[in-house]
Amino acid sequence: MKHFFSALAIGVCMLAFSHSASAQKDSVRVTIFGDSYSTFEGYIPSTHEPWYAPEGSKWHKKNNDVKQVEQTWWWQVINQMKWKLEINNSWSGSTVGYYGYRNENYDYRSFNTRVPYLGEPDIILCCCGTNDSWTGELCGEYKYANWTESDMWYFRPAFARMVSNIRQNYPTAKLYIIINSELKPEHTETMQVISKHYGVPCLLLHDIDKQGGHPSQAGMKAFAKQVIDFVKQNK
Numbered sequence: 380m381k382h383f384f385s386a387l388a389i390g391v392c393m394l395a396f397s398h399s400a401s402a403q404k405d406s407v408r409v410t411i412f413g414d415s416y417s418t419f420e421g422y423i424p425s426t427h428e429p430w431y432a433p434e435g436s437k438w439h440k441k442n443n444d445v446k447q448v449e450q451t452w453w454w455q456v457i458n459q460m461k462w463k464l465e466i467n468n469s470w471s472g473s474t475v476g477y478y479g480y481r482n483e484n485y486d487y488r489s490f491n492t493r494v495p496y497l498g499e500p501d502i503i504l505c506c507c508g509t510n511d512s513w514t515g516e517l518c519g520e521y522k523y524a525n526w527t528e529s530d531m532w533y534f535r536p537a538f539a540r541m542v543s544n545i546r547q548n549y550p551t552a553k554l555y556i557i558i559n560s561e562l563k564p565e566h567t568e569t570m571q572v573i574s575k576h577y578g579v580p581c582l583l584l585h586d587i588d589k590q591g592g593h594p595s596q597a598g599m600k601a602f603a604k605q606v607i608d609f610v611k612q613n614k
Contacts (some may be wrong), residue, residue: 410500415471453602476537478516
């Protein structure tokens with residue numbers, strides 16, 4: 380009888396472990412692919428520059444009230460949807476194309492260069508295009524194949540190549556494009572047109588409160604709600 384109960388106890392423990400492992404395996408893995416809006420110090424690759432950071436950090440911005448990672452839009456989305464963070468590959472100031480601030484070459488930090496490093500996600504939330512609009516990068520012509528390195532200095536071919544490569548590299552992942560509010564009309568339109576071409580759901584943010592050009596606590600909350608609502612509508 381003693382051996383029976385011991386075996387039973389082991390069986391129960393194994394069953395509980397199995398359920399736990401299965402639940403963890405079944406968690407939806409989400410990769411955040413973004414720029415400054417999606418950063419937080421300590422939650423992005425150490426080689427990438429954050430914009431958001433806790434008080435006391437050299438990166439902390441006094442003109443913005445977001446001080447904790449739990450206040451970021453992506454943390455709220457993942458927490459409320461009960462998902463699991465795969466990777467946050469976000470880099471402050473990053474552009475989709477290569478045209479950076481002060482006419483610098485941003486190829487090393489561009490979204491196109493970072494596509495291979497998104498982990499093994501089930502969902503990819505890509506918030507991009509803000510810096511391309513702010514740097515004054517020209518849109519160029521729509522081009523959906525045979526891209527060259529010189530094409531990467533223009534937003535339309537650069538954005539098309541990024542979307543195409545994400546879909547090829549992560550064929551089982553669901554990609555969502557998130558467009559910031561208040562961008563130049565031609566950059567907003569470009570992302571909508573190209574996303575439609577590839578059949579990728581595209582969310583245009585609205586009414587996002589900002590401090591220092593970046594979402595505040597209130598803005599992050601609105602940001603998260605709009606993403607959650609959009610994902611639920613476009614599963």
